[in-house]
Amino acid sequence: MRFLNRSAASLSRHRRGRLAGLVLLLVGLIISGGLYATFSPASSATQSKTDAELVEEGRQLFLTGCSFCHGQNAEGITTVNGQFVGPSLVGVGAAAVDFQMGTGRMPLTIPGQQAPSKPGAYTDEEIEAIGAYVASLAPGPAVPDEEYLTIENLSDEEQQEAISRGGQIFLTNCTACHNFSGKGGAMPRGGYAPNILNTDPKHIYEAMLTGPQSMDTFSNGNLSPEEKRDVIAYVGSMRDMPGYGGFSMGALGPVSEGMFAWLVGLGSLVGFAIWIAAHTTRTKKKKGQEA
Template sequence: MRLLNRSAGRLSRHRRGPIAGLVVLLAALCLSGGLYAAFSPSSAADDSSIGDAAKGKELFLVGCAFCHGQNAEGQTDINGKLIGPSLAGVGAASVDFQVGTGRMPLAAPGQQAPSKKKVYTDEEIADLAAYVASLAPGPAIPTAKDYSTDGLTKEQKEEAIVRGGQIFLTNCTACHNFTGEGGAMPRGGYAPKLLDTTPKHIYEAMLTGPQSMDTFSNGNLSPEEKRDVIAYIGSMKEEPGYGGFSLGNLGPVSEGLFAWIVGLGVLVGFAVWIAAHTTRTSKRKGLSA
């Protein structure tokens, strides 16, 4: 009994010691971090298996290192202005999006990299993605099951479109327009048209947040929610234009411009014609008298 009392006394003294609180805090952090890693949705993965990282490095040194650095650490000019950001941690999905849409390699510095015909083949893009993925963990390239609704029933597809529409109208219309046609943004940027973008690249854009776009990681929008947004965008391609002449589906700006130029222009021209016709008629009556 005395031995137990002595042990309890020692434990009590250690609990009141200055290091006890630090030990408890570290244990709590380790426990919470382990539980989060185990149960949270993962958006980072090593995609080095999608291609040959060694070949990707060779391609990188030839076509990308001038802007991003020999080790993808990023580059700045002599004035400290960023030329190319660091690629550590951007993941294979970012490479697949940027290079797969032709935005990279960049033809010339500008406010925003435009989409154009891709320079590299699919195999070369996979090698580049594998090399960048080997630098640090980052978002993986999505597969068809991540963004496709082919495995769903008709009712489930309709429900996915409805859910995706709610997410799109809440988070995306401010930049991409309510019809996905895109639009102008501050500082010379613009939101691209979504209806011409493949589902995989839309998913990757949400996952990686290219340029001015916000990043919607799997912690912000689950993979199912991203799939639903893509399903809604796909439904807009098949939706007929109930309003007649769409004027590019750009909303009140194009409609107001059309009203001013065409609508008021026709009215002004008609008023001028009436005034000119009335003047000629009066002159003829005066001559007859």
């Protein structure tokens, strides 16, 4: 008991010492600094280093798989006739990279009027890295945020209004190429508008934002992010829309309908006319023989 009392008295004297306050202050600073470093977000310096590493990774992937057509610095390559082997990617932004590589259109397998969609050759992480490298060359459209790709966060009434607005925008700006059902159709000089009913919402947004190949560009100044979201919602609603017109002929628009009219409609009329002419000839011959 005496020992405990003696220890308590000694500790009390040390607490009243001149260095006690300083020691306690240092201990508090160390503990608080450690907790902040553990639970706080990464600092800007660390984030910048991570972005730099991502850009460098994308650069290496670009040099390996893309520079043959687009140049060592993405400046583009032209032939002796001035035609592009691969256009410049300076200023196209990460959104264009994500669309072209995410849909498998790039790398291009065979040169042609239009790059077809196919299974992708790069992983999502590699596409992100190449997009970061291209975005570092010059300002350009970024990959869209998730909030502009869905209307699930809206109420049922707001969702219906969004689909209605998107339908009006789609009918005004998109049906000339993708037709009223969104299943695409033929275009001049060997091009075509693809079927967009099963296209990922992110890629629909990026296509509107960047205008790939024959498609027009709808920047955020032409169509706001909310309006692009509404178009995506309308396209999604068409997937389950029943065909009220009966036989749709693939819903490929005027090409299939025109072919049906020529082959079946006019073909039937021509065949009927030939049958009438042949029947008339046989009737005349029969009357001549009787006479």
